[in-house]
Amino acid sequence: MKKIVxxxxxxxxxxxxxxxxxxxxxxxxESIVPNGLGRSRIINALEEKDYKEFTSVQTExxxxxxxxxxxxxxxxxxxxxxxxxFYNIGGIRFQNIAANDAMITSMINDMVSNGWELAFVxxxxxxxxxxxxxxxxxxxxxxxxx
Numbered sequence: 001m002k003k004i005v006x007x008x009x010x011x012x013x014x015x016x017x018x019x020x021x022x023x024x025x026x027x028x029x030e031s032i033v034p035n036g037l038g039r040s041r042i043i044n045a046l047e048e049k050d051y052k053e054f055t056s057v058q059t060e061x062x063x064x065x066x067x068x069x070x071x072x073x074x075x076x077x078x079x080x081x082x083x084x085x086f087y088n089i090g091g092i093r094f095q096n097i098a099a100n101d102a103m104i105t106s107m108i109n110d111m112v113s114n115g116w117e118l119a120f121v122x123x124x125x126x127x128x129x130x131x132x133x134x135x136x137x138x139x140x141x142x143x144x145x146x
Contacts (some may be wrong), residue, residue, distance in 0.1 A: 022146045024116060028104055031085040032127060032136035035048070042107055047077045051069065055100035081107070108142065114145035 003116020024056040025045075054068040083103055084096035108118055 013024065023119070024144045025144075026107065026111070026142045026144070028083065028100075028142070030100060030138040030140075030141045031081055032087065032125070032138055033085065034073045034087050035089050038085050038087075038137070040085050042079075042081035042083060042103065044079040044081075044107075045077070046079060047075055047076075049073070077100050104140075104142075111142075111144050117145055119145040 027043045028041070028044065030040045049099065053075055054066070056064070056068075058065040083100045084093070086092060086096060088096070114120065120143040121140060122143070123138065125136070125138050127136045
């Protein structure tokens with residue numbers, strides 16, 4: 001009887017552990033700055049942060065500012081993989097887009113081969129705002145789960 005109870009507890013613990021999901025976010029930033037002047041990268045944080053350490057609660061009675069130290073929030077250990085910019089001096093460069101696709105595909109395939117599943121992809125653009133702006137990025141977050 002003790003063996004049956006022990007086996008049930010071990011099975012329950014294994015089931016609970018397997019159902020807990022873990023997530024990891026990798027971000028690609030691709031420059032859409034004209035003339036190829038921007039920087040494009042894949043960024044992968046190599047350290048974890050607990051958001052609760054940097055969170056404050058605002059109430060009617062206590063609406064003091066969040067005084068988290070920015071230097072403690074920053075991640076100093078991360079992978080930075082170089083990508084190519086969307087534009088060069090001649091305009092949009094389709095070879096650069098294809099090269100970035102190959103790099104991002106390689107990164108996704110590596111994550112999948114290491115047991116991660118691509119769960120979500122979220123992207124956004126801050127494009128050039130007109131004459132004299134010269135700013136713009138295309139950012140994509142790849143959210144993986146185990």
